[in-house]
Amino acid sequence: QILSKGELQVSDKERHTQLEQMFRDIATIVADKCVNPETKRPYTVILIERAMKDIHYSVKPHKSTKQQALEVIRQLKETMKIERAHMRLRFILPAKEGKKLKEKLKPLIKVIENEDFHEQLEIVCLIDPGCFREIDELIRSETKGKGTLEVLSLKDVEEGDEKLE
DSSP, X not given: OHHHHOOOOOOXXXXXXXXXXXXHHHHHHHXXXXXXXXXXXXXXXXXXXXXXXXXXXXXXXXXXXXXXXXXXXXXXXTTSOOEEOOEEEEEEEEHHHHHHHHHHHGGGEEEEEEEEESSEEEEEEEEOGGGXXXXXXXXXXXXXXXXXXEEEESOOOOOSOOOXX
C-alpha cells in the first residue's frame, strides 16, 4: 500500500533548492522571450530575477515554468518596460486569396517590413508570438494548404555594442 500510493518525503532543503531552481528557470525563460521595447535589447537573467523579487513573485511548484513565465511577463509589464520579443515571419500567399487574406491578417501583424506582389503575395513582417497559432490556422484554412508560412526568427532583438556620443 505504502509503496504503490505513498509519497516520498522531501526535506526542507531539497524543497527550497527545487523552488530556487524553478525561480531561476522562470527568470531564464522570461529573459529569453522578452526585450526592452525602447532599445529592442534583451534583459539579463539577473535583472529579471531582481525584478521578480521586487514584485514578490512566488513560484508555484505544480505549474509548468513556461506558464509561470508568461504570468511573470504580465506582472512585470506593470512595473517595468518589458515586452515579448516579436517573431519575424514570411508568408507566401496565392494571388487569388492574397488581397482578401491580407485584410484579415492586418490586425495581427505589428510591423510589415517587406511586401512583394508579383504572381503571389509575399510579406515579411513582425508579429506578437501570442498570435502565431491564430495566423497559422487562418492561412491554412483560407488558402487550403496553398499558402506558406515561414518563421525567419523567433525573436527580433538588437545585438552588439551600443555607440555612445
